[in-house]
């Protein structure tokens with residue numbers, strides 16, 4: 001199964017990128033997780049939406065071909081980071097590549113609330129007319145990694161908290177089932 005992943009942080013030591021790396025390794029053989037380079041996308045410009053730059057075309061094509069999309073994002077000021085919103089804005093125009101696409105949201109933060117506000121906001125964005133993604137339903141499926149600095153190994157930069165890892169396993173399984181059902 002091909003899953004394109006959007007990570008909402010550009011920081012070198014990003015916890016959310018570490019979560020992506022953990023998942024990429026852990027679910028190898030089951031899922032082919034590829035990272036979309038959202039940092040290379042220019043700021044969205046409506047004047048360019050019909051003939052977008054090559055990087056935008058490639059980004060949209062990757063989403064279009066994927067069986068599903070994972071969005072792993074920090075919370076910035078109770079919402080999603082601008083770099084992620086920018087990518088979603090490109091994807092929402094002309095050929096609307098997210099329409100009907102299965103999406104799973106995940107997030108990590110040193111804070112207590114595990115990016116819950118960002119994820120609620122993200123769900124609204126993903127439901128907008130230009131996006132209309134099929135989001136893994138919330139009841140118990142939110143992956144909210146709070147107090148994350150304590151859950152990652154400083155040396156390897158991998159998630160090592162056993163409780164979180166087994167929860168993640170079950171939610172990834174739920175997403176795989178969801179994709180099979182929806183595609």
Ligand SMILES: Cc1cc2nc3c(=O)[nH]c(=O)nc-3n(C[C@H](O)[C@H](O)[C@H](O)COP(=O)(O)O)c2cc1C
Pocket residue numbers: 009010011013014015016017074075076077078079108109110111112113114115
């Ligand atoms: C501009 C900015 C706004 C932030 N706002 C929030 C917030 O609303 N909620 C939260 O839990 N953490 C917030 N944080 C802290 C981030 O969760 C923390 O920096 C986290 O490590 C960022 O994710 P990353 O490690 O993947 O880069 C904010 C950080 C920045 C830089």
